[in-house]
Amino acid sequence: MFQLTYVSKSKSEMNFTDLNNILEVAKTNNSTLNITGCLVYHNSRFVQILEGEEIEVLQLYEKIKADERHQDVTLLWENNAKRYFGEWNMAFHNPNDDDDVKQFVENLILFSDFAEKSSSALLSFWATVRRVLGDGNIRNLESI
Numbered sequence: 191m192f193q194l195t196y197v198s199k200s201k202s203e204m205n206f207t208d209l210n211n212i213l214e215v216a217k218t219n220n221s222t223l224n225i226t227g228c229l230v231y232h233n234s235r236f237v238q239i240l241e242g243e244e245i246e247v248l249q250l251y252e253k254i255k256a257d258e259r260h261q262d263v264t265l266l267w268e269n270n271a272k273r274y275f276g277e278w279n280m281a282f283h284n285p286n287d288d289d290d291v292k293q294f295v296e297n298l299i300l301f302s303d304f305a306e307k308s309s310s311a312l313l314s315f316w317a318t319v320r321r322v323l324g325d326g327n328i329r330n331l332e333s334i
C-alpha cells in the first residue's frame with residue numbers, strides 16, 4: 191500500500207458548492223480505484239492524503255496536480271505504509287451549518303490529536319492540517 195500527502199492553495203476562495211463538486215467526483219472515482227484518504231480545506235489551503243495501489247495513487251495525483259482550481263501543489267511525503275483510512279473523507283466548514291468556523295477548527299484539532307501517525311505521510315498530513323488550521327501559514331513547511 192502506498193501513501194502520499196500534498197498541500198496546495200485554491201485559486202479563489204471555495205464556497206460550499208465548489209467543494210461539494212470536488213467531493214462528489216472524488217467519492218465516486220476513489221471508490222472505483224480503491225483509493226482512500228482525507229482532504230481538508232481551510233483558509234484557501236488544501237491538504238490531502240491519498241492511499242492505495244502506488245500506480246493508481248500516482249496517476250490520480252498527476253490528474254489532481256493539473257486541476258485548474260488550485261495551484262502551488264507541493265508533495266510533502268510519499269511512502270509505502272498500511273492503509274489507515276477506511277474510506278475517502280473530506281473536511282471543510284459548511285457555512286450552512288449552525289456550527290461556526292471556530293468549532294470546526296477545534297473539532298478537527300481534537301481529532302488530529304488522536305489520529306494515528308504511524309507513517310511519515312500520516313505524520314506530515316496531520317502536522318500540516320494543524321498548521322493550516324492555525325493561521326494558514328505554511329512558510330515553514332520544510333521543517334515538518
Ligand SMILES: Cc1cc2nc3c(=O)[nH]c(=O)nc-3n(C[C@H](O)[C@H](O)[C@H](O)COP(=O)(O)O)c2cc1C
Binds near residue numbers: 198217238254
Ligand atoms: C484539491 C483537490 C483534490 C481533489 N481530489 C480528488 C480525488 O481525491 N479524487 C478524484 O477523483 N478527483 C479529485 N479531484 C478532482 C480532479 O482534479 C479531477 O477534476 C477529477 O478527478 C476528474 O474526474 P473525471 O476524470 O472523472 O472527470 C481533486 C481536485 C482538487 C482541486
